[in-house]
Amino acid sequence: MKQYIDIYPDIETALHLNLPVVALESTIVSHGLPYPENVHMVMRVGEIIRRNGAYPATIAIVDGRIKIGLSKEDLERLATEKNVRKVSRRDLAYAIAKKELGATTVATTMFCAALAGIKFFVTGGIGGVHRGYSQTMDVSADLEELANTEVTVVCAGAKAILDLPRTLEYLETKGVPVIGYQTDVLPAFYSRTSPHRLNLRADSPQELAEIIRVKRDLDLRGGLLVMNPIPEEYSLDEAYINRIIDEAITEANEQAIYGKDLTPFLLKTIVDKTEGQSLEANLHLVDNNAKLGAEIAVAFQALRRG
DSSP: OTTTEEEOHHHHHHHHTTOOEEEEOSHIIIIISOTTHHHHHHHHHHHHHHHTTOEEEEEEEETTEEEESOOHHHHHHHHHOSSOEEEOGGGHHHHHHTTOOEEEOHHHHHHHHHHHTOOEEEOSOBOOBBTTHHHHOOBOHHHHHHHHOOOEEEESSBOTTBOHHHHHHHHHHTTOOEEEESOSBOOBTTBSOOSOBOSEEEOSHHHHHHHHHHHHHTTOOSOEEEEOOOOGGGOOOHHHHHHHHHHHHHHHHHTTOOGGGHHHHHHHHHHHHTTTHHHHHHHHHHHHHHHHHHHHHHHHHHHHHO
């Protein structure tokens, strides 16, 4: 794999020494936030991970190379250049062969993290089954990656624009453990609660680390999903945000927006309709997930040493 992958020196050293490393995606840099807020966000989240005892590794495709950890130049290019490809699993070989610059989605970040030997990944929210599935058959590649790739993913739930009960059902069918962190209900990204109960719960990073250890000992295939609710002080009212989401979906339908263009349209529309509140919530939940992801990675490494 060395012909395709470059691992940043401090991350390569950390992996060699079995120190905790936490992966980060790069789509939020190229497609989620404006410049320079996107760069500031990555640097802030990286510092949170370091402060909690782990090494951050932002993943991207740079000139056809899988980069595990980015230089300042790499990050600036991803943050400012036009036509950065949004690389899902289906696009990975193409982007590498064509020597492209690409930002990795949840699915591709998981795949590349596993290639490099990274066991933990922090994101905002995963993709899932889209509303109107029976007409569109639109299901995120994130779910298949979770079913097959052995990486623990910390998120604040599936994106609230999705069909949450069908997303949970899909994960259950694929045998993916969905564990609520200090919660018995599915967090709905912008809000801490939803009507959907979870079957599994853990209340400490150490408890999660033990579950991960047993899962690996049993050689149970696929990932593990930790649902970490947004901090209460930043959580949006459930009824309010659901009304906004419904309005955004109606507008997308009226404008015939679908496929890969749908999620960016919906998220931007929601930001506009909430006058930036949803974006503020998004930033805080990523920070919160970064802290927990680092704590779990550190607790898991302590178990291995013990």
